[in-house]
Amino acid sequence: MERAVKRFAVIASSLTFAACATLLGIRPPSGGPFEHRAHVLDGIACLDCHTSIRTATSSAAVALPTDRACWSCHETPHDRRPCLQCHGDRDTAHRTDLARTYLSFDHVTHVPRLDGNCVRCHVGVAEESASLMPKMGVCLACHAHEDDFEVRDCDRCHVDLEAETVRPSSHAVHADDFVRQHGAQAAASADLCRTCHTERDCASCHGIAVPALPWRFELENPRRAGLHRAGFVARHATEARVDASACLSCHTRETCQSCHAREQVATTSSFGSPHPPGWVGIGSNRHGIEARRDPLSCASCHGGAGEQLCVDCHAVGRFGGSPHPPGYTSSKNRAQDVPCRWCHAP
Amino acid sequence: MIAILLLAAAQTAPSAYRLRADVLAATQAPSGVIALSGQARADTWVSAEALVWAGAGEEGELDALIAAVKLVHPDGLGELRAGRLLLTTGALRPVHFDGVTGLVRAPWGTSLEAFAGAPVVPNFRHRGGDSLIGARAAQRIADLAHVGLAVVRRTDAGELADQEIGLDAAVYPIDAVDVAVRAAYDLVTYGVSEASLGGGVTLGPVRLSGLAQHRSPSRILLATSVFSVLGDVASNALLVTADWRAAPRLDVSLSAGARHVEGWGDEIRLASTLRLDDVGRGAIGVVLTRYGASDAGWMGARVFFRQPVVDVVVVSVEGELARTRDGDVWPWALGAVTYQFLERWDAALAVETSASPQYEYAVQAIGRVGYRWSGP
Numbered sequence A: 001m002e003r004a005v006k007r008f009a010v011i012a013s014s015l016t017f018a019a020c021a022t023l024l025g026i027r028p029p030s031g032g033p034f035e036h037r038a039h040v041l042d043g044i045a046c047l048d049c050h051t052s053i054r055t056a057t058s059s060a061a062v063a064l065p066t067d068r069a070c071w072s073c074h075e076t077p078h079d080r081r082p083c084l085q086c087h088g089d090r091d092t093a094h095r096t097d098l099a100r101t102y103l104s105f106d107h108v109t110h111v112p113r114l115d116g117n118c119v120r121c122h123v124g125v126a127e128e129s130a131s132l133m134p135k136m137g138v139c140l141a142c143h144a145h146e147d148d149f150e151v152r153d154c155d156r157c158h159v160d161l162e163a164e165t166v167r168p169s170s171h172a173v174h175a176d177d178f179v180r181q182h183g184a185q186a187a188a189s190a191d192l193c194r195t196c197h198t199e200r201d202c203a204s205c206h207g208i209a210v211p212a213l214p215w216r217f218e219l220e221n222p223r224r225a226g227l228h229r230a231g232f233v234a235r236h237a238t239e240a241r242v243d244a245s246a247c248l249s250c251h252t253r254e255t256c257q258s259c260h261a262r263e264q265v266a267t268t269s270s271f272g273s274p275h276p277p278g279w280v281g282i283g284s285n286r287h288g289i290e291a292r293r294d295p296l297s298c299a300s301c302h303g304g305a306g307e308q309l310c311v312d313c314h315a316v317g318r319f320g321g322s323p324h325p326p327g328y329t330s331s332k333n334r335a336q337d338v339p340c341r342w343c344h345a346p
Numbered sequence B: 001m002i003a004i005l006l007l008a009a010a011q012t013a014p015s016a017y018r019l020r021a022d023v024l025a026a027t028q029a030p031s032g033v034i035a036l037s038g039q040a041r042a043d044t045w046v047s048a049e050a051l052v053w054a055g056a057g058e059e060g061e062l063d064a065l066i067a068a069v070k071l072v073h074p075d076g077l078g079e080l081r082a083g084r085l086l087l088t089t090g091a092l093r094p095v096h097f098d099g100v101t102g103l104v105r106a107p108w109g110t111s112l113e114a115f116a117g118a119p120v121v122p123n124f125r126h127r128g129g130d131s132l133i134g135a136r137a138a139q140r141i142a143d144l145a146h147v148g149l150a151v152v153r154r155t156d157a158g159e160l161a162d163q164e165i166g167l168d169a170a171v172y173p174i175d176a177v178d179v180a181v182r183a184a185y186d187l188v189t190y191g192v193s194e195a196s197l198g199g200g201v202t203l204g205p206v207r208l209s210g211l212a213q214h215r216s217p218s219r220i221l222l223a224t225s226v227f228s229v230l231g232d233v234a235s236n237a238l239l240v241t242a243d244w245r246a247a248p249r250l251d252v253s254l255s256a257g258a259r260h261v262e263g264w265g266d267e268i269r270l271a272s273t274l275r276l277d278d279v280g281r282g283a284i285g286v287v288l289t290r291y292g293a294s295d296a297g298w299m300g301a302r303v304f305f306r307q308p309v310v311d312v313v314v315v316s317v318e319g320e321l322a323r324t325r326d327g328d329v330w331p332w333a334l335g336a337v338t339y340q341f342l343e344r345w346d347a348a349l350a351v352e353t354s355a356s357p358q359y360e361y362a363v364q365a366i367g368r369v370g371y372r373w374s375g376p
Helices: A003-022 A038-043 A051-055 A065-070 A093-104 A107-114 A137-139 A141-151 A170-175 A178-193 A198-205 A232-242 A245-246 A251-260 A285-295 A295-302 A304-314 A340-344 B002-014
Strands: B017-026 B032-042 B046-056 B061-072 B078-087 B095-105 B109-120 B131-141 B147-155 B159-171 B177-186 B191-203 B208-213 B235-247 B248-260 B263-275 B283-292 B297-310 B312-325 B329-341 B345-354 B361-375
Touching: A051 A107, A137 A141, A178 B147, A178 B159, A178 B177, A178 B191, A178 B208, A198 B046, A198 B061, A198 B078, A198 B095, A232 A245, A232 B283, A232 B312, A232 B329, A245 A295, A245 B208, A245 B235, A251 A295, A285 A295, A295 A304, A304 A340, A340 B032, B095 B131
Parallel strands: none
Antiparallel strands: B017 B032, B017 B361, B032 B046, B046 B061, B061 B078, B078 B095, B095 B109, B109 B131, B131 B147, B147 B159, B159 B177, B177 B191, B191 B208, B208 B235, B235 B248, B248 B263, B263 B283, B283 B297, B297 B312, B312 B329, B329 B345, B345 B361
């Protein structure tokens, strides 16, 4: 009985580990990379096995050798299973399929130019590397493709960059929190960003003519989590209170104003003052502190003509006193420029 | 004009245009939007991009998010962009503007960019006296670093609204390390309006990054606002993030930071995404967040699930529960089904429900139909 329980425990744990490993994408080691180097050293040319490469266009089937090609030399196979099931990395066919889907590339034009020297691009052959697909840098080493890259002509090779989820390895910087960190990097390297991103990508956040529209269309893509996804509408007031300057980086006072007006949130006197008791007064006076902390919130209702409300009390000589901080200086002419002249002009 | 150019490009250029039309309708309000977007290249040096939309709700609206033509020198020596653009250059804050920007690159790594136009006013309204003009000079130092200096002057109805000088630099001495800094100095009410220093190092499957940031809200506001002369309580934040590819399909990200605005606040975020296939069409994710300052903040959890049922049908479910420091709880959820049909069409239907300070509860259905074509 005890033995049966132990056996059951071993089987159950093995199945659980196998299921977890499958879910996490962890694969058992395959037979290792295909023995390309050994074949080359034996004097077998690449095109002897990859026969269909000579005519392979960008829409042709993936040019992996068939079992029949192997049997032409290995006349007595030791096994009935397909050769590539053990000889070669198991992901190779999958990766090649992805490349076929997302890259516009044909061997038929490249092979003659290289005079059959495939290793010039497939450098991994010499190192017995698991991945033989050339990295983008290898493509750019040729003058024509270097020019394509310089002018960001991605479409020449990448069929649909937006849909291509396999990103270059250097894009590790686009991690989960990248949305907040990208500003500093984009400042110095906007040119690099434009390699993949269009004006629309930037305008999705920074544009002021319905910026969130492109994201709003992606109902079914929760992984495209912008700053304002999920329940942002409910918590935006809290977030603005925590760090109002973060809102200001993209939004203007009109952003708040137009939405609050449309949704009838604290926009007209019929709703009464949204401010707590003691907001403005002689004994208790919180509004100055809050205005310094979150000027956008004030400006979203009191901006434009509403700023006269401030001027009524704080103009020079009025009882509100100077609103400027100690040591305040400005390059503006206080008698002529807006907003200085509202308070300072005689 | 842009539409004509896109169509013209479509006629003249092989495999160089991509267009998309989307219709979005929501039951709440009710409202609807039609958006047309596309990009096209007439040959190796002319391209165009546009996203225009029309909305119907309580008021009809028509606007363009982007409508730009781009000329690029075939050898990359320069480019010219004109139309409605998103100006992103150096340490200057991005500005949505109608105008022209030109860039010249010298072979030794120097580049000069100049731009002129007017900031966008929504719904094609025109405001006389609005202008934006500026320039940036930058130098590449081998393949190790970039440094740039930019200046901008903006007027609002003829009045000086912003005058700033910005410094940006990036250093990437080896593939695994990058550091970038930018700082903008306000030349109207003298002082640093915004500065940030970010950097990261990649160690195998782990990337460690850090960000330090300073923002002065009154200096970020346009200087024509009376609220720009009050001085301000600046925001200073420091954030450290570790991103770890724990397994081929599992990503884990942990951020922790502190912020000072009047008092101290904290920020902690733990996120994990498990892709259900090698490409990531299906995924499960969870995000735990705590975000706050001395007297406000929230904490919550967001989960999502997305899975193709068959090749052409994808279902997704997403939910969030946020609890503010005042004890209010704001739930939000969205379920969606997407169906791709007839090769170029796709349709999505979603139901979104939430509670917020504005509504005790709200339920709305959102539908989208899209059509895309490219060619030839």
